[in-house]
Amino acid sequence: DALRQKYMARGSQYLLYLLVDGLVDYCLPILDKESQNIESVEERIFGSDAREVVREISLVRRNLINFRSIIHPQMSIISILEHKDWEFLRGDLEVYWGNISDHIGKIWDRLQDLKEVIEGLGDTVDSLSSHRLSEVMKYLAVIAISFGSIEALSGLYGMNLSLPLADSPYAFLFIIGAMTLVVGGMILYFRRAGWL
Secondary structure: OHHHHHHHOOOHHHHHHHHHHHHHHHHHHHHHHHHHHHHHHHHHOOOOOHHHHHHHHHHHHHHHHHHHHHHHHHHHHHHHHHHOOEOOEOOOOHHHHHHHHHHHHHHHHHHHHHHHHHHHHHHHHHHHHHHHHHHHHHHHHHHHHHHHHHHHHHHHHOOOOOOOOOOOOOHHHHHHHHHHHHHHHHHHHHHHHOOO
């Protein structure tokens, strides 16, 4: 009887307000959880496991999109309940609906902030991936150039032409030494150029 008095004494409009208020308040822990997920992604974004970070960003982004699609229509509904007198909702509840409207507005603003943060993190991950890819391509280019010069030198001495030192018993050692010097010179050049 005390519960009925507590919830039904002011009529059905107050009961509706309590139900909606409880549902809106339930959104706050969900927002807190999404904020924690974003903080977790921020802490690990510069780690080596980029694939897992991208997956987590996608999950958080999906959750925020779903949450926004639920909250956005509720804003207009609560606004209508706040400003319009309905025959089945008699009573002076504008202050209560105004409170819920404020809560929904704050939830929406926070969702907007979280959306911007997760999009920024996504852009950061894309930039990091591009940077890592360019680093790998740079090393591959150095290796390709080094092996290309070795291949050119060995190709020259593999021809049936009379080249300097071709008839020498030390020709093999000379060619190996020349290849080592060429590769060493290229590595030194690339290191000074800042590629390595």
